[in-house]
Amino acid sequence: MGRPPCCDKIGVKKGPWTPEEDIILVSYIQEHGPGNWRAVPTNTGLLRCSKSCRLRWTNYLRPGIKRGNFTEHEEKMIIHLQALLGNRWAAIASYLPQRTDNDIKNYWNTHLKKKLGKMKGHEENGEKGNSSDSKSISKGQWERRLQTDIHMAKQALCEALSLDKPNPNAVESNSNLPVVQTPTTTTTTYASSTENIARLLQNWMKKSPMNSSEAAISSDSSSFNNNPSVGLMSSSSPSEGAISTTFLSFNSSNSESQSQSQSEVDHEAMFEVPETRIFQDERKPVMETQMPLSLLEKWLLDDAAAQGQEGDFMDMALGETADLF
């Protein structure tokens, strides 16, 4: 018996989402929280498969997503992370809390790959004289890189496990984070759509007998706490107080790490509506939103420094990209 299709192809709509569909989906998630995607199409009447709903939410409708141009720093992050992690876009995206894996993947495929390709070509032209040397070096570097990747994976695992405990450095290191700023003024065709959604959503909120925060509180608390670290804070007692604490922690973590960027991000104005911000980063563990860059930079900088024999890894990684900027 073959694998059943993820959804019944008959009667399932495909293609771009309409603002109306977005509203329905957002409204539903606002009430029930993300998750249980299987139930979404049946409960909402959307003629979409569950996968499509999830994808739409995680890649587009989820609050806290930054759209538009990538900053120089984000570019560097992606390039370095791609060198470290390969095409594991979800893992890379976890270090760029406001970006989706799809976004990063697209950006890599459309911009950075070419950029690096050009760079490489340029370097090869410039270094024709000692090409044999560089070949042998690069071979050795590849071996070292593999070893380093393994080492880093181990280290990451150790660090991730240790992060289950409260990390006093997390907030502090967070303050050192370069603030990711993007003048997201890109106006896509969809922007107008989201504005429509914003308007309609606001109407919906006004009309709704129960305001959104109440809806959020009255809904299943676990639905907001898909991520384990948040769940730890409130799952033991899904009381209103506990949930409020969770929301506060959401907001505080965001305001600390993203206050500047948040204020500058003008996209998706609808999600600046306070009620909806409770969704912030529902997909990303708080741990990651609080200290993604510090951890990464720790790898990038400390690890190489601590292991003198592998110091050229960073040289290589940075050297490959430094001239890009």
Next chain:
DNA sequence: AAAAATGCCAACCGCAGAGTA
């Protein structure tokens, strides 16, 4: 101004792993 080429990105597809009965 129109056609062709290229770029870009939202969305789809299929596989794999985790969870569950």
Next chain:
DNA sequence: TTACTCTGCGGTTGGCATTTT
């Protein structure tokens, strides 16, 4: 243990937008 469902992930593609000819 097994079969099944659900979800997440990465690769790919279709179609719209923009640029070039």
